[in-house]
Amino acid sequence: IDRNAVKLNDKFSHLLIQLILSPAAERLRYILGEDDDMPNPTLFTEMDTLQQDGDELEWKESARWVKFEEKVEDGGERWSKPHVSTLSLHSLFELRTCLQTGTVVLDLEGYSLPQIVDEIIERQIDEGMLSPDLREKISFVLLRKHRHQTKKPIHRSLADMGKASGGGARHAHSRSMNDIADTLSTDQLRNKFMKKIPRDAEASNVLVGEVDFLDKPFVAFVRLAQATTLGGLTEVPVPTRFLFILLGPTGKAKSYNQIGRAIATLMVDDLFSDVAYKARDREDLIAGIDEFLDEVIVLPPGEWDPKIRIEPPKKVPTADKRKSVYSLNELGQPNGTAGGSGGHAEDEEMPVAHELGEELAHTGRFCGGLFLDIKRKLPWFPSDFYEGFHIQSISAVLFIYLGCITNAITFGGLLGDATDNYQGVMESFLGTALSGTVFCMFSGQPLIILSSTGPILIFEKLLFEFSKNNGIDYMELRLWIGIHSCIQCFLLVATDASYIIKYMTRFTEEGFSSLISFIFISDAIKKMVSHTQYYPINTDFKPDYVTLGCQSVSALMSTPYGIVMPNMAKLNITDLDWSQLSKKECVKYGGSLVGNTCKYVPDLALMSFILFFGTYSMTVSLKKFKFSRYFPTKLRKLISDFSIFMAIMTFVGLDRLIGLKTPKLIVPTEFKPTRPDRGWIVLPFGKNPWWVYLASFVPALLVTILIFMDQQISAVIVNRKENKLRKGCGYHLDLFWVGVLMAVCSFLGLPWYVAATVISIAHIDSLKMESESSAPGEQPQFLGVREQRLTGILVFVLTGVSIFLAPILQFIPMPVLYGVFLYMGVASLSGIQFWERIKLYMMPSKYQPDFPFLRHVPLRRVHLFTLVQIICLTVLWVLKSTVLAILFPVMILGLLVVRKMLDMVFSQHDLAWIDDILPGKDKKDKKKKGDKDDTKKKDKKKGRADDSKDKVRNVKIYCHQLADLEQKKPC
């Protein structure tokens, strides 16, 4: 209906449009609608052209298609890169004519090429299209040998290189020649290209060529009843199903080639191949072409050079989406759909409303959520282990392990300072290992990595000071807070309280994770700066004054001019040679240090900087290496996966090579509490008055809120839809285990642990899976994350046994680990939309990437939204640097309130694009849309494109990330 829109007064054109569009769609709807149960096999298409090689005629492979076209570069004797087949309209029209006039044989029972050829020729003679005396000639030509462009192993090519030094011999080198009489040659069987073709594939062969004995074209389109291997016809051992033959008079080779490319392109088209498999007669095929023509995308010749080979796009429309064209009667509109009154909202669907999935549904039953979580996770439990066996896991374990022990040492040191060594590095290691292992083993989301976090540290610090000042026993008080907090967690679990996380949108989520990333980055840099202050650079050093360095002198002897006083000389010079004492000895014997180099340590500061920055930038470069052109994909992926490990090894090596005494990683080597006067078990009673046991309920409440927010926001970030997790998550189960571990750690006097956002994101990043690209030219798709418990468990077991790994770990300089920290912080920022939006401030609008939200929301609104986020984060950052940091989790709740207020400033349309719509609002919107939505939903359920929308969104986001890394334009 839409198509006949404009009244076409002109007869001819009317006829044309009518012919091309309406009956074709009608026909196709009929044949394709029949049954959709058995999908057709994938088609591999090979096009061979007739060539004169010396005296002999032969068929030479000139192009092939799995999904995209690969051409044989004639001079280069190699395959071109896969590219989108650009056709001329002319050749498509000529092909249409060919199919209208030539022989079309459907469901031929053929078992060999000669038999098939005979059959075709007979039919043409019968129909009077071919004179009988040409029978032999055509048959002869069609049964010539086929020469394929096959890839030789490199050693054979090299051997060739030596031999083939004679300039002229440019043929017959890297090709295999198959007689069509053979069944399957070794070259065919050995062909590595087979890997790129699906197992069930069938072949379609296109043969075009010019011969001198014909005066009009000989055209045949054959579909075999059964796919049959026709000897050496195809380069790979794939049975042939379709055969297109075009022989014509000489002089038109180019034109025939174009027609051949046109039919080959059609054969690999998802819809046309469907038509080809199901066509009942010639008219169905023509209808297929017409439908193809209708969907075709046209580039104006003045704006595009036809010589440019178009690289395959990141994403092509699925057959399902295209098929809906027939059923829904909607035209797939080309990109530029310019405005249109009221119609503009339709060309791109609104983003999906904010939904966190069934995991956060409020059951209303006691422990309802927890039981659901267990029910959901239990079936995956075995696979959580065996799916961990993959090389990628090794790199993930190494990476996260290093992150964890760095964290354990850092926080251990800080906790030791804060609590007078009641909890030190030893406790930190033990606690990390214990909590981590238990959590990864039993939690709802084993990809989450537990760690000490800043707010907890500050809480412990304040608590310790409070206990000391008020004469309360710190460890016992802490134990009771832990117990209370554990009980409160259980209460939250039992009442499905994690439900409220549903109200968290991208605004809050990204704000939180950005903040944590910034803290990571600033911590890494702060540590480096403090190193520099610890090992200061002597900027006044003059090589000439090296002798005036640092000397140890007796306190009594030291005078401004360093002259030995006569009365003391006798005793000192004979008793003690001060100048030979080390710094420590000098101080011990009451001497003092004189000289201008005393307080400096040469080289260490700069070396630390080189190690720090080197590790960071090498990691970044190696990560990017995945997108370079060098080396095979697998090697590049390996390098990229192990980039952090390689960077650490390199800079540990450099450090060893230069041999400076840079500060190294020191792990405890003995299994005993840091503070000698405490044991491994904290007893609950005896040291504090009874009311303390009850009163500790109040600080416990703060701890609970703190833990709840930290844990669940991190979980939301980990469980993001972008990560495509299959196994579901378990917010309630996670919280349950965090509660249990709270209590256990309190009894053992170990630090408390919650989910660490940045390390968890790093964990996920290091476990991302991509599809091996199947058809040449198809882009690998992000498939999801290797969800399992093994890596997490290994990381924490390794952390536990780090005490025994000390001899190895002692080689790692701390600056290298801070470099890893910096990388983690920066990497977790990438791919956050908030960060992308900040970058927009600095880009002139014409250079801005084509983000979907920029097409739909005015830039100034986007900027305003970003500005609000920046202000919120700045406020949080400032607060976090004060003692108010303890209220940090409560402030995150503040973010929720700010987001709620934004509803008043921004329209729901804008928020849908920049942020997610809140669940409540969403429902209202849904009701408004009413039945229109319903019908759509039904359609969806019926089709295979069930979750395609999500997929699209995810792929887009992923693509942006990739693009960011590659510095390429987004998909």
Next chain:
Amino acid sequence: IDRNAVKLNDKFSHLLIQLILSPAAERLRYILGEDDDMPNPTLFTEMDTLQQDGDELEWKESARWVKFEEKVEDGGERWSKPHVSTLSLHSLFELRTCLQTGTVVLDLEGYSLPQIVDEIIERQIDEGMLSPDLREKISFVLLRKHRHQTKKPIHRSLADMGKASGGGARHAHSRSMNDIADTLSTDQLRNKFMKKIPRDAEASNVLVGEVDFLDKPFVAFVRLAQATTLGGLTEVPVPTRFLFILLGPTGKAKSYNQIGRAIATLMVDDLFSDVAYKARDREDLIAGIDEFLDEVIVLPPGEWDPKIRIEPPKKVPTADKRKSVYSLNELGQPNGTAGGSGGHAEDEEMPVAHELGEELAHTGRFCGGLFLDIKRKLPWFPSDFYEGFHIQSISAVLFIYLGCITNAITFGGLLGDATDNYQGVMESFLGTALSGTVFCMFSGQPLIILSSTGPILIFEKLLFEFSKNNGIDYMELRLWIGIHSCIQCFLLVATDASYIIKYMTRFTEEGFSSLISFIFISDAIKKMVSHTQYYPINTDFKPDYVTLGCQSVSALMSTPYGIVMPNMAKLNITDLDWSQLSKKECVKYGGSLVGNTCKYVPDLALMSFILFFGTYSMTVSLKKFKFSRYFPTKLRKLISDFSIFMAIMTFVGLDRLIGLKTPKLIVPTEFKPTRPDRGWIVLPFGKNPWWVYLASFVPALLVTILIFMDQQISAVIVNRKENKLRKGCGYHLDLFWVGVLMAVCSFLGLPWYVAATVISIAHIDSLKMESESSAPGEQPQFLGVREQRLTGILVFVLTGVSIFLAPILQFIPMPVLYGVFLYMGVASLSGIQFWERIKLYMMPSKYQPDFPFLRHVPLRRVHLFTLVQIICLTVLWVLKSTVLAILFPVMILGLLVVRKMLDMVFSQHDLAWIDDILPGKDKKDKKKKGDKDDTKKKDKKKGRADDSKDKVRNVKIYCHQLADLEQKKPC
């Protein structure tokens, strides 16, 4: 003829093809062939759609075209990025129908929109296509206001941002509303988009919309006799020439939009706009569409998502090239032209044969070449000065100046060592300044930078040793060699000997320049390593033993245990406090240094490394910044141009900040010869026996060859076609001045100078010009190099007055300058095909960039060719490290021989693609091709596409360079 290739038996299709192709081409050949003198104005096309805004109807701008399409993002209230218009075939057919059925008015004498509208409506009523009672309604609709999408200045947008906080008000903010009655509104006049439209442009307006009172479409195509400003119709003050109106019944807005986009795309098509300007009637227009359809590029729907906005290509086919379609009857074949028997060579032309241009023609007359050079360069002489006034020149001068003085100091130091200070840093500065200034002022190619080079240095060294050992006066001998060499140069000039440079192909040229680049890089690194050795790192340093540093002790006192011996104590302790002496004093008084830190200098080595590597990598990053998305183009270009300066400033600043005593640049501050016993003039006679004057002819010969090769190869590299120099060059003139300067420098006892490849390339790189992109989406083109004498002269004048700049220059650490050296070396490697081919070794063939030669030459042959080059360079490198280095220029001649031998190993076809064909061979090939070539040449001369082939080649090479920098895929 080609088109009617396949006999089309089916009537209908036959008719279709006939209709679309043959008569159309015929018609167009007729109207376009008429006169080609006056090119038509550029067309700016604006498409407005009818919108209901509240109660009012209005025309809203929805897209515009200068060359590519820019769409109004409805939600985003902004312009989309310029993209290639992808159309549907359907809309093109509908447009064709519209033009067949609607009103076509050509050369209407209209002065206002109401009058034009009246005229159209009258015609339609006259022809019975419109009922008269619709007259008022249509006129009313067509004369509604036009609302344009204009860009507001940022402060106004920000003001809006504050105001427009109410969610709903999404309209009427950043738009201007023009009543069509107005003449020109301020919004139109202020529109900054005008910059992107050529001055002589005319507008074509497309108006499409749906109205409820029509039951069939109202279509009109109007060409005005004179381009007329029709009030607020167009967003910019450009007079309208064409008007396309499509009003239709409601419900088909999308379809109308597509038709509107189709006509708009056609209007900006170079060929169709020509047709539109010259069309005599409706049929001509239809023929134009048909031709357009014939050239159209078709993308299969399954391989491309129509929603992807295609970025404008780097290069589009020119109208001339496309027009040749009619005259040569060749189809512009789409990219994938698969093989084809014998036809494969035609689809891409063989690369142009090796020609170095008329500059190197052998005149046969005495000084013929020299006179031609002068004749060629003289007319450009004034422009050589005034064209230098550009901001880019400042950055170029700074960059090259720093390179030159670093070179002068380095070589000065080395020459001083080699000649016992007969030529030192002072002479080096003076010589550089003198030679450079004279050469840049008078030479044939002022872009060449003169400098000391390695071979000359080695020659001087050997010469000095020889003189010393044989009792010959070095300076006098050197003077005579200089005089002889000067005379020999004059002989070479007079006989046009530079002619032989013609036999230098890419093989030799790139081999030489790669070698020089490698030397540059290795020199920079060597210098850094020697720094580290000069300031070694104390790896045994332990902070605790700081007191056991370095002490000065009297030689007599020093014992293994540092105990003062009793018999010397009296004298020494009272006379001299050894411990308070500096290193120098200690050594002076015969003391010795005791302690393990004596030989170390803290921090300097690492600091030097940081400065070196930092300068290099910051320069590289800032250079790349040009391709980032941030900040406006101009700012990015500025940053990129001044990248070296900024990097130097940054690291000089860092050095100052840290305050270490890094080695600084020290220039001589007094104007006197380095060696006190020599004057500024060397006298020719008196110190050596007479036969020395004659015998010096022999070493002079070596110097001449050395200078000739060094100078001319560098000149060839500078004069490469890729650099698109307009002003020609002058090999003979260059050599003449080098000869003169040889003699002058010999008399003054200054070093000799020849062209320095790497610095000259850097000079050219820093002066490259790019077109400001005109139409949105068009890629800036490399236009050529800012050829002038000013930058060169300034560089050398600055070098001369560096003596007075010492107070500023002393802040620059040497490692920073070595970083600049490293950058120069690496940068001069990029864009060399040899280097690209080396990279191919590491790339799996499917990732290799689409270099033209890879399409035509088998990979193993390419690899073999590269291997030969690598071996040659390795041999040269090894020889260069020995005393044979003096024969270096002769070895370059060896490269020519190797290249000649390659003719036996590689076919001429292969060499044409990888290397250039030598002039002799080329002629043979040309003769073979015979008259076919001749006709082509004639065509070429007639058309405007005269040097388009070269352009294509250059643009390709340039694109690859760009791509390399951007890490993007090549164009």
